[in-house]
Amino acid sequence: MTPEQLAAIRAHLEGTAELARVDRAIEDGTYGTCARCGEELDGEQLVARPLLGLCPDCLGGLAAEQGGRRFGICGVRPRR
Numbered sequence: 001m002t003p004e005q006l007a008a009i010r011a012h013l014e015g016t017a018e019l020a021r022v023d024r025a026i027e028d029g030t031y032g033t034c035a036r037c038g039e040e041l042d043g044e045q046l047v048a049r050p051l052l053g054l055c056p057d058c059l060g061g062l063a064a065e066q067g068g069r070r071f072g073i074c075g076v077r078p079r080r
Helices: 003-013 017-028 043-048 056-065
Strands: none
Touching: 003 017, 003 043
C-alpha cells in the first residue's frame, strides 16, 4: 500500500470510530492483510473499502462454509 493510498483511507474515515481501529491495525502491522490467511490486500480495494478484512478467496471460502450466506466487506455477516 502506498503512502497516498493510506492517506486517502485515513481521510475517508476521518471523524469515525473506525479510524481508531484502522490506526491500531496500522501500528501493529496487521492493516492491509487478510485476517484469515495473512495475504496482503490490494491497496486500491482498501481505498474503496477501508474496512476490508478478508481477501477475495477467504471471503468466498467463508461464505461457502456458512452455506452460501452473504457477508459484508469486513467478513462479518450484516445485521438484519
